[in-house]
Every structure is written in C-alpha cells, then in structure tokens.
Amino acid sequence: MSIVVETERLRREFKARRSKSGPVVALDGIDLRIEQGEIHGLLGPNGAGKTTLVKILTTILIPTAGRASVLGFDVVDQVDEVRKRIGLVFGGDRGLYTRLTARQNLDYWAALYDVPSAVAGPRIDSLLERVGLSERADDRVEEFSRGMKQRLHLARGLVGSPEVLFLDEPTVGLDPMASLRFRDLVGEIQAEGKTVFLTTHDMAEAEAVCDRVSLIDHGKILATERPAVLGRWINRFEWVEVRDLPADLAERFRATAGVASVDTRPDGWTRIQPDTDGAAHTVLEIVVGSGITAVRTGSPSLEDVYIHVMGGRGMEL
Numbered sequence: 001m002s003i004v005v006e007t008e009r010l011r012r013e014f015k016a017r018r019s020k021s022g023p024v025v026a027l028d029g030i031d032l033r034i035e036q037g038e039i040h041g042l043l044g045p046n047g048a049g050k051t052t053l054v055k056i057l058t059t060i061l062i063p064t065a066g067r068a069s070v071l072g073f074d075v076v077d078q079v080d081e082v083r084k085r086i087g088l089v090f091g092g093d094r095g096l097y098t099r100l101t102a103r104q105n106l107d108y109w110a111a112l113y114d115v116p117s118a119v120a121g122p123r124i125d126s127l128l129e130r131v132g133l134s135e136r137a138d139d140r141v142e143e144f145s146r147g148m149k150q151r152l153h154l155a156r157g158l159v160g161s162p163e164v165l166f167l168d169e170p171t172v173g174l175d176p177m178a179s180l181r182f183r184d185l186v187g188e189i190q191a192e193g194k195t196v197f198l199t200t201h202d203m204a205e206a207e208a209v210c211d212r213v214s215l216i217d218h219g220k221i222l223a224t225e226r227p228a229v230l231g232r233w234i235n236r237f238e239w240v241e242v243r244d245l246p247a248d249l250a251e252r253f254r255a256t257a258g259v260a261s262v263d264t265r266p267d268g269w270t271r272i273q274p275d276t277d278g279a280a281h282t283v284l285e286i287v288v289g290s291g292i293t294a295v296r297t298g299s300p301s302l303e304d305v306y307i308h309v310m311g312g313r314g315m316e317l
Helices: 050-057 079-083 102-112 116-128 148-158 178-189 203-211 229-233 248-256 280-290 302-310
Strands: 003-014 026-036 039-043 065-070 086-090 164-169 197-202 212-218 220-225 239-243 257-264 269-274 297-299
Touching: 003 050, 003 197, 026 050, 026 220, 039 050, 039 203, 050 065, 050 164, 065 239, 086 148, 102 116, 102 148, 102 257, 116 148, 148 164, 148 178, 148 229, 178 197, 197 203, 197 212, 203 257, 212 229, 220 229, 220 280, 248 257, 248 280, 269 280, 280 297
Parallel strands: 039 197, 039 212, 086 164, 164 197
Antiparallel strands: 003 026, 003 065, 212 220, 239 269, 239 297, 257 269
C-alpha cells in the first residue's frame, strides 16, 4: 500500500513562558508512516505531543525541524494542496457555530472547501442522514447534546470529501452508546477507502477501531504495532489470576523467576503477572499442583500495554 502520511525527524519546540530553562520540546524526532486506508491510533498522556502532531499534519502549526507530508504534499511548502484533501475533527465545541443550525454549519464549511452548491446540498443531506441528524438538521446547534455535536463534527470533517481524516480525541465526554456509534461511523469511513488518523485516551476504542497504534510520550514514538502484537511485545505472555491465593504461595510466586508482580484485589482475586517466556506456564503448574481450582488466564489488553510503557502516567482524561 502507498504511504499517505509520513514524517521524518519531526521536531516542534515552544518557548516556555517565564522560564530560563530553554524551549519546551513537544515533538522530539518523530518518524511515522501511515498507509492508505488505515485507521492509525496515537495514544499518549496529556502533554505527550498528540495534538501538536495533528496540528502540524493539518498545517495549523509549522515544525521546528524535520519534515512531514500528507498524500505526498509537504505540510509547510504545499499547504493549500494538503488542506483541500484532508478533514479535521476536534473534540468538544471547537469548529461549530452554536447559533446556526446543523445544516447552516455544514453549508458554511462546504463553502470554505469550495464545494459547488449543486454538490453541497445533496452531500449535506446525505451526511446528516448518515450521522443520524436529519430530523434535527434545522435546529440550532446550541440545543444539541454533546453526542449530537460530535456527530455533527464528523459530518463537518467529511463535507469536503477528504482523502485523509484526522480525529483528535473525538469521543472524549461521550456516553458509551454515543462512543460505539461514533466508532461504527469511523469503520464505515474506512470501508470507503479513506485513511483515518485518530488520537485517543480510550484503550477500548483503540483496540476496537485501529489497525495499528503508536504509543507516544514526551514527544517520542515508543512503539508502533497492531494492538494485539503490541500487547504481546510488552507483556510477553498471558496473566494468571487465582482466587483466595494462600499467603505462602503468593510469597513463592514473588520469588519465582520471570514473575513481575503479584497483586491481590479486595474481591479476593490475585493477579500474577509474568514478564518472561515460559513464566505463565510455570505459574499454572504451581497453582494446579497446589490443588487450587479457581484460576483464570487472559491476554494483555492495550491498557496493560499503555500502563507498562507509560508507567501509569496521565491515565485520567
């Protein structure tokens, strides 16, 4: 597949206010390649550089050093070519005019994208139908719930028929049902051959939607892989949980080679977390040999990966 988003040694610095320690480095040598038709997730805590990267790729910010291109066009030297081919969706109310109706908002953005009026009308009707807002098309946006506003954001991002869609934490603050519907819409967009670049704090969202995920912290890409592969790369093997584990056995596991942690929860289950090849099998042999039957195992989720790489930093939304 062809590469539609590419960065090389991308760096962005900001001047620190009232600080003598020099500039703040938001991006520090980012190398990233996203393939055509891919949903690529970018995960990281607040201040990791996610939004800064999106702003550079969408021509809102200029990098301090390095280069970036979208669909082969340089984001600094070919701004107009990039902008006419991309869509951008931020979370929250940014980009919507609440005193206008949903249709008026989309009319305005269609005009900014130079969509001919003969095309804009039917396209807007289709987008409103697609995001479930046809019946509220002529209501003011100030009357909308957060989920409705976010669906309108998605329609706005698609009104120019972009080849690449950038979504910056699009489901923050949405209820579970609204988040699920939003994910379905993203999948539909991918099915049309479009490329999606998604930043998120939501582990379940990344696992459910993304083809590949990049973990970012302190302006550096730590890893890029498929969610399942990334999970195996960090945790190596499945965890083991035991109900009502005796204290002496817990101490034995803590002294067992290849066991990273032994943590007992208030509900009586103890998770034994291996971190080397073969450790999970050793743990299970000990458990079964001790006559314990309340045992369960599982593979690491992307949240497990996130915690291991980031050290639990910045998990709160």
